[in-house]
């Protein structure tokens with residue numbers, strides 16, 4: 001018979017396995033690498049690789065270009081753990097399943113989360129290829145990973161989402177970008193479930209709500225991270241203009257093509273941010 005394990009028990013089991021595979025490494029910074037942004041993981045030195053499937057209770061990644069493994073080692077003098085590929089709701093994962101690796105990283109000692117993605121730009125003053133530091137978000141997934149009784153056993157369920165995107169980390173990220181001459185914007189991110197791209201009418205509505213960028217990830221991770229008190233930095237690569245903006249009609253190919261083109265600056269930006277906060 002399959003005995004039900006609570007979320008807390010599952011996290012404890014997963015943490016034990018992950019920790020043993022890290023062979024003494026003690027990462028303090030977690031990095032989630034979004035669509036087409038995985039190559040940063042190749043710059044991690046003295047790395048160990050742990051496929052998501054080797055960690056009990058963790059779902060596997062099925063999204064294009066998302067390798068689906070943890071990469072732990074040294075980046076810019078800091079011990080980091082990167083998720084090369086993430087779990088999305090549109091892959092059929094529940095909000096809690098999407099959040100699981102975030103809670104897991106926290107459980108093994110990670111206190112700062114840098115989460116990244118490719119996003120559509122709603123703000124017309126942005127350009128394709130710009131990076132955008134998230135200042136806040138609108139959760140339009142209709143879901144919340146802290147829902148239910150079990151997450152409440154990990155940490156209290158009512159917590160503030162003010163300054164969810166750490167103001168100090170935002171300042172550091174923007175200073176690093178300016179120093180490295182990498183174009184960055186600062187804006188409000190809207191996360192939804194996908195996998196269909198938005199309609200032009202939806203994008204007009206989101207614009208009226210104050211959203212600057214839109215994509216299909218990040219918000220559930222950030223809610224989970226704040227639930228357990230992690231500091232969060234969110235960075236999008238504007239891989240396309242959102243549907244209907246300047247006549248755009250987004251496609252997966254465009255997202256990956258731009259991510260590939262902007263990989264160099266992305267790696268430099270995140271590495272130098274890690275060096276500052278390390």
Ligand code: HPA
Pocket residue numbers: 118119120121197198214215216239240241242243250255
């Ligand atoms: N919409 C939703 N998700 C995305 C987009 C977009 O325009 N670009 C990259 N991910």
